[in-house]
Amino acid sequence: MDRGAILLKVAAPAVFTLALFLLWELVCAVFDVPLTILPAPSDIFEALWQYRAPILDNSWVTLWTTLAGFLIATLFGLGLGIAIGWHRAVYAGIYPVLVGFNSIPKVAVVPVLILWFGLGEIPAVLTAFLISFFPIAVNVATGLATTEPELEDVLRALGASKLDIMKKVGIPRSLPYFFGSLKVAITLAFVGAVVSETVGANKGLGKLMLDAQASFQVPIVFAGLLVLAVLGILLYAATAIVETRFTGWAFRGQANR
Amino acid sequence: MAYGRGAAAACVIEDVSLEIAHGEFIAVVGPSGCGKSSLMKLISGLHPPLAGAFSIEGRPVSGPLKSVGMAFQNSSLLPWRSALDNVLLPLEIVQPFRSDFRKDRKKHARRAEELLGSVGLAGFTHKFPWELSGGMQQRASICRALIHEPEILMLDEPFGALDAFTREELWCTLRDIQAARKVTVMLVTHDLREAVFLADTVYVMSNRPGRILRRCEVNIARPRDLDVTYTQPFQDIVHELRALIGGRH
Numbered sequence: 001m002d003r004g005a006i007l008l009k010v011a012a013p014a015v016f017t018l019a020l021f022l023l024w025e026l027v028c029a030v031f032d033v034p035l036t037i038l039p040a041p042s043d044i045f046e047a048l049w050q051y052r053a054p055i056l057d058n059s060w061v062t063l064w065t066t067l068a069g070f071l072i073a074t075l076f077g078l079g080l081g082i083a084i085g086w087h088r089a090v091y092a093g094i095y096p097v098l099v100g101f102n103s104i105p106k107v108a109v110v111p112v113l114i115l116w117f118g119l120g121e122i123p124a125v126l127t128a129f130l131i132s133f134f135p136i137a138v139n140v141a142t143g144l145a146t147t148e149p150e151l152e153d154v155l156r157a158l159g160a161s162k163l164d165i166m167k168k169v170g171i172p173r174s175l176p177y178f179f180g181s182l183k184v185a186i187t188l189a190f191v192g193a194v195v196s197e198t199v200g201a202n203k204g205l206g207k208l209m210l211d212a213q214a215s216f217q218v219p220i221v222f223a224g225l226l227v228l229a230v231l232g233i234l235l236y237a238a239t240a241i242v243e244t245r246f247t248g249w250a251f252r253g254q255a256n257r
Numbered sequence: 258m259a260y261g262r263g264a265a266a267a268c269v270i271e272d273v274s275l276e277i278a279h280g281e282f283i284a285v286v287g288p289s290g291c292g293k294s295s296l297m298k299l300i301s302g303l304h305p306p307l308a309g310a311f312s313i314e315g316r317p318v319s320g321p322l323k324s325v326g327m328a329f330q331n332s333s334l335l336p337w338r339s340a341l342d343n344v345l346l347p348l349e350i351v352q353p354f355r356s357d358f359r360k361d362r363k364k365h366a367r368r369a370e371e372l373l374g375s376v377g378l379a380g381f382t383h384k385f386p387w388e389l390s391g392g393m394q395q396r397a398s399i400c401r402a403l404i405h406e407p408e409i410l411m412l413d414e415p416f417g418a419l420d421a422f423t424r425e426e427l428w429c430t431l432r433d434i435q436a437a438r439k440v441t442v443m444l445v446t447h448d449l450r451e452a453v454f455l456a457d458t459v460y461v462m463s464n465r466p467g468r469i470l471r472r473c474e475v476n477i478a479r480p481r482d483l484d485v486t487y488t489q490p491f492q493d494i495v496h497e498l499r500a501l502i503g504g505r506h
Contacts, residue, residue, distance in 0.1 A: 150333040157327040158350045
């Protein structure tokens with residue numbers, strides 16, 4: 001990366017974020033917005049520092065439940081996607097059920113999970129999993145379904161089995177789709193974990209914000225939101241790095257530009 | 258022979274019989290949609306026939322033949338593999354190479370490098386397909402079709418997507434490969450000059466349903482130079498074949 005690219009990738013978002021916070025601070029000061037409605041960034045950062053210990057503690061819970069759910073979703077989604085892409089009958093059978101399942105708001109599932117597993121981290125992990133496996137499965141299946149028949153013909157002409165074709169063409173071909181879906185899935189998993197904590201949990205950022213809201217400590221609620229946003233960006237960036245690292249060949253257009 | 262499905266089934270090829278001797282270079286030419294590619298896919302076993310039978314050396318063809326190397330109009334190189342790894346692909350599939358592939362990888366890689374070198378890609382073995390020009394990709398694709406030493410090399414309009422100069426260059430590459438390795442080649446093309454320049458025998462197919470109209474032996478001495486294409490005997494053969502194919506002028 002040359003200096004211009006670094007400037008664009010690091011400095012531009014930093015300047016933009018700073019400007020956003022300044023504008024926010026200005027609006028709060030000029031219109032004298034009460035602390036219980038919209039705290040200014042300075043109030044939020046103050047709360048963030050003051051309550052750093054519980055915030056850190058709860059962030060850690062949210063982070064690991066998100067990652068655990070995401071990991072299960074990745075394995076399950078990959079397997080399911082390959083199964084769907086493998087055969088038309090599996091596709092026809094599973095896909096409608098999958099779409100139906102995905103249409104259920106996961107908030108509605110959390111009480112059931114709590115009923116089964118009790119208050120704790122397990123419902124958060126499972127909600128994160130349930131909400132995030134769908135895009136992975138659909139993307140992997142799409143990658144397999146859109147494999148150019150010419151590429152498969154090359155192998156079929158050599159007498160390759162269906163499994164060979166899957167290993168040599170299908171799966172490598174759908175990896176860009178897979179990694180692309182991870183970026184969507186990681187943010188969804190995060191949403192799932194926090195939603196579950198908000199409905200019922202004894203730890204986590206969602207729970208912390210719920211408690212703060214109940215006692216009108218609005219700056220803490222916003223501090224929680226801020227931490228969520230930062231964690232979201234970090235998780236997204238991590239998967240994006242993994243993506244370019246493993247499927248560089250699919251990004252050739254950008255590398256040449 | 259018909260293939261396709263249900264209402265879309267079409268009788269594509271009728272009563273076609275081809276003879277190919279070991280080490281012979283044959284070309285099949287014909288108008289667009291006459292079933293040239295279908296014929297090739299049937300021979301290689303890529304598409305099973307819906308009606309009719311198909312046999313090679315008396316044995317019916319049921320699945321893809323093991324001893325066929327194929328190259329198509331687009332090079333179909335796998336974009337996530339380097340040129341070298343693309344050429345090595347058949348060895349990961351076809352027996353007997355497959356079982357010892359990991360163990361013999363170095364040996365195979367050297368062979369693949371030599372093969373790529375022989376078609377002028379010596380310095381490009383570790384380039385990815387998108388880093389190669391169209392002509393280079395097609396060269397690599399032909400190497401891939403040859404690496405497992407197939408009994409027959411089947412080329413389905415391999416130079417159709419290339420510009421005229423690159424195409425002539427690749428004719429010479431193919432000519433040299435065939436001369437050096439004595440490999441049996443079946444070339445499907447709609448370029449009559451290409452067919453006459455490269456082949457020992459040219460088969461002309463008719464419009465659908467495809468039949469063999471004429472078997473034409475090209476009695477031009479080898480090795481052939483590109484200059485041959487401008488001589489009178491060459492032109493005469495091309496002209497004769499063109500008349501057979503017909504169409505509106």
